[in-house]
Amino acid sequence: xxxxxxxxNSSKKLSLLKKGEKCxxxxxxxxxxxxxxxxxxxxxxxxxxxxxxxxxxxxxxISVGGTVLCIRKDEAENILVNxxx
Amino acid sequence: MLNSKKKIKVALIGNPNIGKSTLFNLLxxxxxxxxxxxxxxxxxxxxxxxxxxxxxxxxxxxEIIDLPGTYSLYPNSPxxxxxxxxxxxxxxxxxxxxxxxxxDGTNLKRSLFLASQVIDLKIPSLLALNMxxxxxxxxxxxxxxxxERRLGIRVCPIIARKxxxxxxxxxxxxxxxxxPTSYVYDITLIKPTLLASIKKELNLKSNYAAxxxxxxxxxxxxFQISKEQQAILKNLFxxxxxxxxxxxxxESLERYKSIQQIIESCVRLPHExxxxxxxxxxxxxxxxxxxxxxxxxxxxxIFQSIFSLAEFPMxxxxxxxxxxxxxxxxxxxxxxxxxxxxxxxxxGIGGIIIFxxxxxxxxxxxxxxxxxxxxxxxxxxxxxxMRNFGLNGRSVIPLMSGVACAVPAIMSTRxxxxxxxxxVTILVIPLMSCSARLPVFTLLISLIIPTNYIGVFNxxxxxxxxxxxxxxxAALLASIVIxxxxxxxxxxxxxxxxxxxxxxxxxxILYSILDKVKIFLLDAGKIIIAISIVLWFLSSRxxxxxxxxxxxxxxxxxxxxxxxxxxxxxxxxxxxxxxxxHLGHLLEPIxxxxxxxxxxxxxxxxxxxxxxxxxxxxxxxxxxxxxxNLTVKEKMRIxxxxxxxxxxxxxxxGWSLMLFYAFAMQCMSTLAVVRRETGSWKWPVIQFLYxxxxxxxxxxxxxxxxx
Numbered sequence: 001x002x003x004x005x006x007x008x009n010s011s012k013k014l015s016l017l018k019k020g021e022k023c024x025x026x027x028x029x030x031x032x033x034x035x036x037x038x039x040x041x042x043x044x045x046x047x048x049x050x051x052x053x054x055x056x057x058x059x060x061x062i063s064v065g066g067t068v069l070c071i072r073k074d075e076a077e078n079i080l081v082n083x084x085x
Numbered sequence: 086m087l088n089s090k091k092k093i094k095v096a097l098i099g100n101p102n103i104g105k106s107t108l109f110n111l112l113x114x115x116x117x118x119x120x121x122x123x124x125x126x127x128x129x130x131x132x133x134x135x136x137x138x139x140x141x142x143x144x145x146x147x148e149i150i151d152l153p154g155t156y157s158l159y160p161n162s163p164x165x166x167x168x169x170x171x172x173x174x175x176x177x178x179x180x181x182x183x184x185x186x187x188x189d190g191t192n193l194k195r196s197l198f199l200a201s202q203v204i205d206l207k208i209p210s211l212l213a214l215n216m217x218x219x220x221x222x223x224x225x226x227x228x229x230x231x232x233e234r235r236l237g238i239r240v241c242p243i244i245a246r247k248x249x250x251x252x253x254x255x256x257x258x259x260x261x262x263x264x265p266t267s268y269v270y271d272i273t274l275i276k277p278t279l280l281a282s283i284k285k286e287l288n289l290k291s292n293y294a295a296x297x298x299x300x301x302x303x304x305x306x307x308f309q310i311s312k313e314q315q316a317i318l319k320n321l322f323x324x325x326x327x328x329x330x331x332x333x334x335x336e337s338l339e340r341y342k343s344i345q346q347i348i349e350s351c352v353r354l355p356h357e358x359x360x361x362x363x364x365x366x367x368x369x370x371x372x373x374x375x376x377x378x379x380x381x382x383x384x385x386x387i388f389q390s391i392f393s394l395a396e397f398p399m400x401x402x403x404x405x406x407x408x409x410x411x412x413x414x415x416x417x418x419x420x421x422x423x424x425x426x427x428x429x430x431x432x433g434i435g436g437i438i439i440f441x442x443x444x445x446x447x448x449x450x451x452x453x454x455x456x457x458x459x460x461x462x463x464x465x466x467x468x469x470x471m472r473n474f475g476l477n478g479r480s481v482i483p484l485m486s487g488v489a490c491a492v493p494a495i496m497s498t499r500x501x502x503x504x505x506x507x508x509v510t511i512l513v514i515p516l517m518s519c520s521a522r523l524p525v526f527t528l529l530i531s532l533i534i535p536t537n538y539i540g541v542f543n544x545x546x547x548x549x550x551x552x553x554x555x556x557x558x559a560a561l562l563a564s565i566v567i568x569x570x571x572x573x574x575x576x577x578x579x580x581x582x583x584x585x586x587x588x589x590x591x592x593x594i595l596y597s598i599l600d601k602v603k604i605f606l607l608d609a610g611k612i613i614i615a616i617s618i619v620l621w622f623l624s625s626r627x628x629x630x631x632x633x634x635x636x637x638x639x640x641x642x643x644x645x646x647x648x649x650x651x652x653x654x655x656x657x658x659x660x661x662x663x664x665x666x667h668l669g670h671l672l673e674p675i676x677x678x679x680x681x682x683x684x685x686x687x688x689x690x691x692x693x694x695x696x697x698x699x700x701x702x703x704x705x706x707x708x709x710x711x712x713x714n715l716t717v718k719e720k721m722r723i724x725x726x727x728x729x730x731x732x733x734x735x736x737x738x739g740w741s742l743m744l745f746y747a748f749a750m751q752c753m754s755t756l757a758v759v760r761r762e763t764g765s766w767k768w769p770v771i772q773f774l775y776x777x778x779x780x781x782x783x784x785x786x787x788x789x790x791x792x
Contacts, residue, residue, distance in 0.1 A: 031330040031331075031334070032330070033578060034334055035161075035330070035337065036161055036580055037580070038157075038341075039156035039161075039198065040156050040580065041192070041194055041195035041198065043338065044338075051364075052371065054469060055371075056470060059579060061371075061583060065192070065195070066191065066192055067195070068363075068583040069580060069582055070464070070580070070581050070583050071579065071580045072468070072579045072580075075578060075580060
């Protein structure tokens with residue numbers, strides 16, 4: 001339990017998650033990208049589900065607030081998240 | 086009287102993929118115009134609409150502009166700069182009287198982000214709440230009256246694809262919409278004195294407009310603000326710490342908080358969520374094996390259709406138009422004017438309308454793929470692969486279409502959102518072997534390649550296939566090189582929405598086809614006609630006495646020749662003595678290292694109209710002499726090199742010529758279309774030079790080695 005909680009508290013890059021994992025957006029590393037993600041409704045605190053990876057591992061399809069977004073792996077590296085399940 | 090005809094300027098704004106073009110088509114019908122926004126290659130669609138007041142019967146005239154889809158007023162790309170500039174600059178020539186904000190009822194939070202920005206600019210607005218059918222199907226409840234009260238603007242629930250709620254929306258548009266009274270999110274906390282001075286200096290209506298100006302203080306070049314005033318504005322920032330990125334994200338987050346409150350008061354979401362239909366289809370369509378298999382099948386169908394199916398309407402147009410040209414030729418008195426109209430103007434027009442079936446067919450497929458939502462999946466599947474070459478996932482369909490014809494293929498690159506990747510795609514498309522090269526290749530292959538078999542493979546067939554393959558590989562290599570050379574001003578994000586699958590709307594597809602055909606006929610068409618007239622002049626007029634005396638020369642021919650033979654001889658001599666003929670001779674020293682003589686030089690000049698003209702020109706040139714009734718192929722085969730006595734069309738010359746045609750930009754229609762699609766002559770010129778250079782040096786090397 002304790003181990004799980006510790007892991008949940010340390011944020012990691014979205015690009016490191018696996019298919020099916022759920023996480024909460026913590027913050028963005030790249031400011032410009034943050035604005036683009038905010039425009040599309042992907043705010044800190046929002047729940048992201050990794051839907052699937054493209055066959056070659058990039059881009060990644062993620063579900064946010066009822067819509068599916070498609071982002072490249074290097075863009076996902078700019079999103080810090082906390083894994084919830 | 087005139088005053089009552091004053092047009093109300095309406096701007097239509099909304100997120101991508103939520104039915105904006107459907108609503109635009111419903112409001113304007115066929116009264117649409119397409120142009121580019123000045124200075125950028127973003128399509129500007131405007132249309133007009135007449136709405137009769139249901140109470141008084143008065144007619145109201147609306148001029149509607151369809152703004153590019155965007156998620157916010159903060160621009161990330163050239164497309165998104167347009168709505169920002171038009172709405173935030175009250176002096177912009179397209180600044181509207183009314184804004185229709187299209188919102189997606191199933192994703193209200195995101196839609197209201199853009200909507201609230203527009204409302205806070207204090208422009209009279211109306212919220213068209215679309216997709217109410219999906220809202221109901223998903224079990225979402227929206228209280229539209231409460232939403233109207235909270236936003237302070239009219240809210241009209243609609244289902245655009247079923248044409249429901251449109252009449253109410255139209256009536257609302259003509260009944261004096263008020264200026265929004267309150268801000269959805271008032272930015273009073275951000276730099277109040279600075280923003281107050283900007284607002285005062287520019288006489289702005291809203292605090293939010295002042296903030297937008299402040300955030301873009303260094304990129305106001307497209308704003309109608311004088312240099313002096315811009316300097317005054319910049320002076321206001323002296324001594325003030327202003328980080329626009331921080332302010333933007335602060336503002337966005339605060340704005341979302343206000344929106345969240347509004348949503349909590351008027352939207353109720355269902356408790357459980359069903360696995361959507363789209364998710365289930367995607368299991369198959371973006372599957373790592375089936376996804377590609379299905380995509381290849383779709384590509385195959387598109388390719389087959391524009392390659393072979395389009396041939397029937399093209400032949401029909403060709404025959405009908407040739408018939409028409411013959412009627413005109415016989416009807417008009419013969420002379421220079423007749424010649425100009427028939428061989429210059431009409432030949433040019435014929436060369437333009439022949440493309441219509443291919444353009445219509447390709448855009449039918451593309452519109453269906455876009456409208457159903459499949460195109461986003463193509464990007465998803467192909468992005469990684471194509472990015473290795475500096476291309477975009479969406480470059481695949483334009484590239485494959487290039488095998489049929491570069492003209493519709495280049496027009497279809499508009500689906501590529503990144504400017505740089507789109508330019509790279511446009512520049513390499515002509516390297517894909519198009520159908521116009523086929524007659525050239527088959528003629529030359531049959532001249533130099535024996536009809537042997539290697540195993541079960543026909544050698545000639547193998548060579549033809551290798552030419553297609555060489556073109557394809559050259560396109561990929563060129564993409565890598567070009568994308569390394571082009572610097573992009575914008576940092577481009579790939580981030581895009583994958584829309585849910587929907588049935589295509591046939592009326593939208595029809596509009597899309599009509600748009601493209603219209604653009605091609607009107608914009609590219611005039612350039613093609615101009616070049617066609619120049620080419621006619623070059624090949625039918627000539628300098629000096631020699632050209633004038635051709636007729637005498639013919640009459641001195643032995644009397645036992647038939648009229649047909651005399652006419653062929655005449656045409657051939659005329660071509661040789663024409664300006665094109667002189668150009669051919671002039672070119673000879675330059676193209677000699679490639680193994681080409683002046684005859685080929687003439688064909689290079691004339692086939693600039695279209696590559697297949699090469700065959701026609703060769704037929705005319707070889708119309709000379711020889712009493713026997715030989716075909717052009719046979720005449721070319723027996724042609725001997727004057728110096729060596731060996732066949733003129735040796736293997737070396739044949740390969741050199743084929744590779745030249747595989748690479749060279751021998752197509753005026755492609756150039757015209759690139760000019761139209763990129764908005765300047767810069768890119769077609771660059772493209773022409775690099776392709777000609779590539780063709781020249783490849784042919785040079787190949788000829789020198791094989792010789």
